[in-house]
Amino acid sequence: MTVTLANLLAILAMAAATYATRVSGLFIADRIPKSGRARAALDALPAAVLTAVIAPTAVATGPAETIAAGITVLAAFRLPLLATVVVGVVAVVVLRLLLGS
Template identity: 55%
Template sequence: MSVDLDTLLAILAMAAATIFTRVSGLVLVRHVSLDGNRRKAIESIPPAVLMAVVAPTAFATGIAETVACGVTAIAALRLPMLAAVALGVACVALLRMAGL
């Protein structure tokens, strides 16, 4: 097996960019005060990312997945992210077992 130098450099560059963005976020957040509106905006990011990942599934698959995406979206408004995802997974599993 041979390793292409361009591919290796691309992988290393993507790894460096990922590490840089994660570390810079941790460093920069120490210098920002999180008052009411800023805190709300930052707390809205995880549900927004979840919906960006889940929405294509809702429109490209069957009724069970669409209903589960809706359940996940509603749950993400009130529950922690892990609980919302777990609820969505359980919902799609139950709906598939029911034959939808």
């Protein structure tokens, strides 16, 4: 594999952007509101991003995966994270076997 100058510069630029994003959190952490509506919006952000990433994949893959995603969401209301992951994986495996996907 040959590394060209353009590839090397792209990798270094991506590394710098990633590092800058992480370090910027240290500098703006004291400016984040501790209460109020802005804080509530920031608290909801991780779940919103996760939903935006997972939902299209769950709906576009097939019926077994879509049903398993629904089962996993329901399990997440009652179970801790690790148990929810186990329920999701088992649901996909069983549904794929039953539905022949």
